[in-house]
Amino acid sequence: MQSVLMTIPEVSEAIKTSKYFITLTGAGVSTLSGIPDFRSASTGVYSKPWHGRSVEEILSIDCFLSRPELFYQWATEFVYRADDFAPNIVHTSLANLEKQGYLKRVYTQNIDILHTRAGSINPGELHGSAAHHHCLSCGEYYSYNEIAPEVMSGKVPRCCKCGGLVKPDIVFYGEGLDKKLWREAEMDFNWADLLLVLGSSLTVYPVASLPELTFHAEGKIVLVNAQSTPLDRRVAGRFSDLESFFMELNKFF
Numbered sequence: 001m002q003s004v005l006m007t008i009p010e011v012s013e014a015i016k017t018s019k020y021f022i023t024l025t026g027a028g029v030s031t032l033s034g035i036p037d038f039r040s041a042s043t044g045v046y047s048k049p050w051h052g053r054s055v056e057e058i059l060s061i062d063c064f065l066s067r068p069e070l071f072y073q074w075a076t077e078f079v080y081r082a083d084d085f086a087p088n089i090v091h092t093s094l095a096n097l098e099k100q101g102y103l104k105r106v107y108t109q110n111i112d113i114l115h116t117r118a119g120s121i122n123p124g125e126l127h128g129s130a131a132h133h134h135c136l137s138c139g140e141y142y143s144y145n146e147i148a149p150e151v152m153s154g155k156v157p158r159c160c161k162c163g164g165l166v167k168p169d170i171v172f173y174g175e176g177l178d179k180k181l182w183r184e185a186e187m188d189f190n191w192a193d194l195l196l197v198l199g200s201s202l203t204v205y206p207v208a209s210l211p212e213l214t215f216h217a218e219g220k221i222v223l224v225n226a227q228s229t230p231l232d233r234r235v236a237g238r239f240s241d242l243e244s245f246f247m248e249l250n251k252f253f
Contacts, residue, residue, distance in 0.1 A: 006237030008245065011196075011222055012252035014236075015102050018194040023094060024210065025108040025115070028199025028225055032088040032243060035112055036078075061174040068165055072151050079130050079168070080148045082113055090198060091118035093246045100253065104192075107185055109200060109207055111170050113144065124181055124188075126207050130168040133157070137164025177206065189213040195221045199242055202229040 107124040222237040
């Protein structure tokens with residue numbers, strides 16, 4: 001683990017004295033729980049076709065609307081196995097910082113619900129999650145616990161009221177991000193005087209543009225990620241290993 005500017009004790013002090021501290025987490029956080037990331041060259045979910053189709057195609061809204069069974073078959077491996085994965089030290093540490101009143105909000109690119117399971121209050125799931133589902137015909141709401149057993153039994157979930165197709169509130173390719181949540185994120189990243197970016201390569205837009213708001217507002221950015229990112233040269237602190245970073249940081253809280 002290497003630091004360019006700030007040391008971990010300095011990061012802890014910045015957290016304690018910050019007026020508006022937020023975080024952004026990416027797929028690297030979930031890999032500590034055993035969930036494969038999407039974009040690693042050899043092991044990422046996108047690196048191999050699934051039954052002859054690219055994952056990007058399966059996760060497109062057009063494909064979902066025309067062949068929803070493809071998504072739900074794929075999702076039995078990658079979305080609806082929440083009980084197989086537990087929150088890790090990053091999730092629990094952020095939830096603890098939130099409970100102590102230091103961390104204002106967690107924003108995440110992940111769809112795995114692990115921040116919520118760790119105890120974070122109202123995480124900003126910028127790409128959505130399978131925690132919530134809606135009927136595309138009548139708008140009826142369904143929870144993960146209602147839909148997961150149907151998916152895992154090989155069914156395409158249908159609305160019990162109107163028979164319409166039920167879709168998880170995941171942002172598919174071809175869909176826009178939730179406008180209300182995006183406005184909240186823009187305000188928070190503008191206001192933040194301290195931003196911790198964790199396990200994100202900052203290559204997926206528009207979310208990758210959010211830390212730029214903090215940078216231009218002269219907030220401090222601390223980045224923890226194994227691979228290089230476009231923001232590396234503009235951060236106040238740079239570390240490479242998530243687990244060791246939080247093992248050390250937790251000694252101060």
